[in-house]
Amino acid sequence: MLELVGTPAAPGMAAGPVVRLGSARRRSRVRRAASDEQSGIAGAIAAAQAALAALMESVGDDEAAGILAFQMALLEDDEITRPVAEGIAGGATADAAWSNVMSALIADYESSDDAYFRGRAADLTDLRERVLDALAGTDAQIIAPGSIVVAEDLAPSRFLATDWSGGGLVLQRGGTTSHVAILARSRGVPLLVGVGAIDLDDATEALLDSHEGLLVIDPDTAARERFERRRTAHEDRARADRLHLASEARTAGGARVRVMINVARPEELDAIDPAHVDGIGLVRTEFLFHDRRELPSEEEQYRVYRRIAEWAQGRPVTIRTLDAGGDKPIPGLTRDGESNPFLGVRGVRLSLERPDVLEVQLRALARAAVVGNVKVMVPMVAVPRELDRVRELLGKVVRDLNAAGVEAALPPLGMMVEVPAAALAVECFDTEFYSIGSNDLLQYLMAASRDEPALATLSKPGPAFWRVLRELCEYGDAHGREVSLCGDLASDVGAIPELIGSGLRTLSVAQATLAAVKAAVSRV
């Protein structure tokens, strides 16, 4: 038996035989007559087209269909088929000719300055491999439903082509924000990432628990029983939790706890009833800046913020100004090559270095504040001067807008508490509310990088963290300033009793955990 630890990227549990992907090597092909090679590549392209067409029939979401349509269009493009045919006429095998053309295109996309184009390189690589598989006759390995798939990384089209019912996915690399991770969460496929190199054979039995972040290979009876107990408990718990979804959260003692949600993309709101939440405690605005080649305009931002504020129907919506840098680089905005990006020019530090970008965002926010109950939150504040400068700029944009006859209101301005220097001197800041970013606060308090798996145990809250939280809640109570917590800790059901016990009364959680958190509050 072997236990491997990884990072949960989509929650769930699965038990079944391991299927390793990408381990089968293609045999090199022997060149035949040029006419045979030409018909070989034509057949392989036709097979790939048929496979993509079948996939397009079965996928429901736009995102996936868009990738497949792009790949389909590439297969129909003379700019690809012509140089391949020329390569074969010049003496290359069909696979070499195809690989050369595609690899040159992939290299071109990979070297782009634009993150959007670099991201498309994966779609091109996926297509190159699909046609090579068809050419070699080694069609993609069959993945039986109920398998636990282990791969270094997985292409989105391959993910979509697989029947995941009863199964799960383990990636040796990959992150929780990758395309596959987003698809896995939206489709409820258990996904564990970052488990590192694994040496194991196909058909070995495995247990995947992506709540706990565990993969157990060749489990013994005791491990199986533990797994089944946890699985049953999770299913029972999920059923019971759902009963709490529509009601206000109160502790057993009757204390009201406001449970809000975090939003990273406005589409996430489509699946949620606003009546089930007390508001949005954190809108991450980074999505507006990713995968594009120019910064979002005031109008575009305004439309997005207004849509979110209207969804909330008067409930508070706390929108965070751009929190780029650290693990969230944005080409053309964040600095490349910082030796320690988590301690670098990120969050408000970057915003104050680029007031032109901040001003556009504040203008959009001030306009949206007319429509709904919008609050503005500033990340990574370390000293009062930083927040003061944002406040000055916010005042100026409201005056400018009003002077130009554009409707705008001054939204409440608050700060994230995530830098220890701010956490230990909260009374020094001219702020209307505090929101604890527990992920960063923990990594800075513990001096333990949160993307280093070996330090995962150090990133758990200890006495120093609880003291900071308690004192902040006491200060907020005494001075009438709201304190909330919007990091992953708020979604950690096991941490709820101690969070409430420390005086916290507002939580902002991942939407998938909304029912579970409300249920946990009711048991405190």
Add this chain to the structure above:
Amino acid sequence: MSATAQSSVVIEHEVGLHARPSVKLTQLAKSFQSRIEIATAAEGPWIDAKSIVKVMGSKTPKGALLHVRAEGEDAETAVQAIVALVERDFETA
């Protein structure tokens, strides 16, 4: 009988000619007999509007003025259709 037609239109799509708009543009272009080319400057370079590799490769950003020209029997209809596609922000009619 061969005709030519030419027009121009500003790309208002939020991200410019990314994968999805490019796919729609090439699909529409292929539905015409005429040779159809696009360019981001009146003096060129002109690229084949039926090639996804070329259209994506143009990396045309939002706000760019897209020139469209066609040569062939249905040149006039083709240019009008492509301009209309860009004008309705690449939404399907």
